[in-house]
Amino acid sequence: MVPARLCLLCLFIPQAFPGAQPAEVYVDVPENYGGNFPLYLTKLPLPRKETEGQIVLSGDSGVAAEGPFAVDPESGFLLVTRALDREEQAEYQLQVTLETEDGRVLWGPQHVLVHVKDENDQASGHQATATIDVSIVENTWVPLDPVHLAENLQVPYPHHVAQVHWSGGDVHYHLESQPLGPFDVDKEGKLYVTRELDREAQAEYLLRVRAQNTRGEDYAETLELHVVVMDENDNMPVCPPRGPAISIPELSPPGTKVAKLLVEDADAPGSPNSHIVYRLLSPEPEEGAEGRAFELDSTSGSVTLGAAPLQAGQNILLQVLVTDLGGAEGGLSSTCEIAVTITDINDHAPEFTTSQIEPLSLPEDTEPGTLVTTLMATDADLEPAFRLMDFAIEAGDVEGTFGLDWEPDSGRVQLRLLKNLSYEAAPSHKLVVVVRSVAEPVGPDPGPGATVTVTVLVERVVPPPQLDQESYEASVPVSTPAGSLLLTIRPSDPMSSPLRFSLVNDSEGWLCIEEVSGEVHIARPLQGAQPGDMYTVLVEAQDADEPTLSTSANLVIHFLKAPSAPTPTLAPVPSRHLCTPRQDRGVVVGGPRGDPDLAGGHGPYSFALGPNPTAQRDWRLRALNGSHAYLTLGLHWVEPREHVVPIVVSHHDLVWQIQVRVIVCRCNVEGQCMRKVGRMKGMPTKLSAVGILVGTLIAIGIFLILIFTHLTLARKKDLDQPVDSVPLKAAV
Structure with missing residues (x-):
């Protein structure tokens, strides 16, 4: 009898790789599978990073499944622990979640539909009998243990990593890699890696090896080989891109959070290769300063303010050295930079450049709107919005005689006169001007507004003399004889102080003026004057009581043709x-x-x-x-x-x-x-009338005193005489 080997195993496991959770995964499992158990069906897309939680597998009703399915917590594969019978149950709907101990779902649910494929395992109504001789040989088609390969392995390639063997003959091996990787299998079943692996590109591979006949049919179930790429410290820490400067207000207390470095290391998470430590390189503490301006947590990378003070307007570049391997020797490092700007706050009150200025004098006839003085104030803050100032007259201007004019951002304020001054009403004004910041001041003690005292002295103004005309004109024939009267210059107010007149620029000497009366005469013959010519002189009038007060007017002489006959x-x-x-x-x-x-x-x-x-x-x-x-x-x-x-x-x-x-x-x-009645000539004045009245009253008083004195003395003499010397009145 010829030995024959009958392989009845037929396993087809299409695996679904969901693109996005929670897409449902479909798995086909042949019924009455006769291979080794557990049978790995498909890899579930569990979270790759370490997450504290437990995998929960539940059935249709949501309760924990007690069937033939389980999930390998190490590899994340869904597996079946025994053979399935389609006639018993054709489909299984499973649900996989990752939960905490208190039942909170961290991942999932992932729905899995397991379909049991039908096999011809039931006898039909018409049966036939056949005799088959089966020889039993050793099964060498056994599962493979996971393989761990170091990344960047420096060996000749292709490099042998594992081997499979089908005990039968006429076999061809077919290799599939999920995901596609640099792996190959030869005709003897030896598995090779063809080039260096990079864990950061792909950390794990699932290799499937099939033993097939010449027609491409599988002799047995697919063997799976789990390849794990071992990490090496081949990636230095990567600093985040340097962003815009971080703004920190001045006077911020120590411990204020500045930034936190989020450094990435592509090496295996949780391994020493990705264990990052931080060290602050700059700025160095200043000599004599108590502590540093910035503090750095070496473990978390958190930057906070230190005890050393910072000034507004400072631009500081922090340099932080980040090293993997926990800072041990041989670790890779990078230098990260953080730009910090210390922003200004409104912690300074504006101040005047001087607290008091010299007294200013203004004539009492100064026009309203006149600039009195300009004051200057400064603010030590840097931010333009904090340098805006507001000015006010705090004291000394109850009547509103003065006003302020300023631009908020200039620091210059103009003190102007708004109303007419009066020496009699107020000979001086003592003004107190205050300056304050427009923005609300902050800080420990910004202080009150600064003040400056301005003293304005009012000068009494004595008006200058005024003439009855602004200018004078006269027309005279060129034949006018010397001594002729041209006109008379008079003050505008006859009751004003007497004036003294003079001619200033009589270059030809043709004119003369009476000093007191103001009469202008021809001084000498007008030789050289032509008809139609004009001759201008300046008449000056001075106050006789106040010589410093004067006025002037032009006198224009028009020369006429000499008359042929006497002027009518x-x-x-x-x-x-x-x-x-x-x-x-x-x-x-x-x-x-x-x-x-x-x-x-x-x-x-x-x-x-x-x-x-x-x-x-x-x-x-x-x-x-x-x-x-x-x-x-x-x-x-x-x-x-x-x-x-x-x-x-x-x-x-x-x-x-x-x-x-x-x-x-x-x-x-x-x-x-x-008309106003003036004093009549020869009549007494008020003063003389008062003197006469007072003198009369004094004379009357003297006479009365003499009379009363005489009466008093006479009465006293009568009292001193004896009683018998007093004559008796005869009785009638």
């Missing part, structure tokens, strides 16, 4: 008064006296106001006829006083100027002028 004289205009506010009244400027030309019909006179701007503004002149003109007020209100109105008279080629005196006054309802 106009009828004198008596002083008239006009009422202000204006009424319907005027002054008649009268015609010529003894003018044969006008009488003979040789043309009229023309009248016009002089070139003085004030006269042209305040007065109006219109012609009545060929010999007279009518002068009225040009404004509704003209200052009540005596006015001298210049009027230019022309007749043919002759032009000359006359001065018309008009008294402007307030009037009663009847149009009569109400």
Whole structure:
């Protein structure tokens, strides 16, 4: 009989590798499997990193499964512990979770559907009998123990790692790697690794070896070989990328957390190769400083503030040495950098550059809006928002006479005058200006606002003398003889202090002025003057009581052509008064006296106001006829006083100027002028009247004293006489 070997094992285990949990895993298991148990079905995607918990396998109802399934906690493989019978149960729905002792789910649930494949193990209705001779040989197709290979192994490749053997003949070995790896199998069943392995690229491989016939059919179940790549310290610690600077407020207390280094080491987690320790390289502690500015936890990599103080605006670069192997010799290291910026806080109050300035003097007629002084303040903070300042007058300005003008970010404040000053009301002002930070101050003791004291002295102003006109003009023929009166310069207020007049720039010496009266005369013949020319001199008037007070006005002389005949004289205009506010009244400027030309019909006179701007503004002149003109007020209100109105008279080629005196006054309802009553000449003054009255009272008192003294003495004499010496009155 020829020995025959009958292999009835048929195992097909398609394995699902879920892309994302919790996708369901499908597994096919042949029924009545006759191989070795436990049978590894598929690797579950359990968490790769170490997690404290226990694997829980449950059935359809969610309770713990007591069936033929289990999960290997070391490799994460789902396995079956005995043969399955499809006729008993065709499918198993399992659920795998990773839970803590108190039942909290850390991972999962992962659903697994196990399908039992049908085998022809039931007899049919028609049976046949056959005789088969079976020879029993030793089974060499046995599971393999896991293989541990060092990464970066320096050996010749391909390198033999394991061997499988099928005891039968005519066999071909087929190798599959999950995931795909550098592994191969030869015809003798020797397994090789073809190049160096990298644990960081792939830490584990699952190799499946099949023994197949020439038709590609499996002789037996697939053998699995678990290859574990052993770690070597071939990866240095990797520092995180240097990010933006970390901001730490100044005055932060020691122990304030700055940063925590998250260094990665690609070597095996939990191994000495990935055990990182930290050491601070810089900054070094300053000489004489108590402690370091920064502290570093060598185990966790946490950086905190130390005891040494830091200043706002500092930019510090921390350098940290990170070493694996727990800092032991031979460990790999890297230098990590952390940028730290100490940010500013509003812990400084603004201060003036000086607490008190010299007294300032302002005339009492200073215009409102005038700049008095500029104050400067500084703030030691660095942040622009903390340097914004607010100013205020804290004391000394109850009436609001002064004000402040500033830009919040400039540090400069202008003290300006807002109202008119009065020496009589307040000869001086002592102002207290305070400066404060706009932002809320922080810190241990920012202090109150700083102040500066400004003293403003008010100067009494005595107004300078004023003339009745801003400028003067006169027209004279070039033939005017010396000694002729041109015009009179007068003060605007007749009651003001007396003035002293003088001519400043009379270069030709043609004019002279009376020092007291202000009358301007022709000093000498106008030799060299041409008709149409102008001659300007400056008239200066000084206060007789205060020589430092003076004023001046221009006097413009217009030279006219010498008349061919004597200049006619106009009828004198008596002083008239006009009422202000204006009424319907005027002054008649009268015609010529003894003018044969006008009488003979040789043309009229023309009248016009002089070139003085004030006269042209305040007065109006219109012609009545060929010999007279009518002068009225040009404004509704003209200052009540005596006015001298210049009027230019022309007749043919002759032009000359006359001065018309008009008294402007307030009037009663009847149009009569109400004038101020001055002291009458020869009448006593108030002081003399008071003296006379007091003298009279004193004289009366003296007389009364003499009379009473005489009566007292007489009475005393009568009392001293004897009683019998007193005459008795005769009885009637």
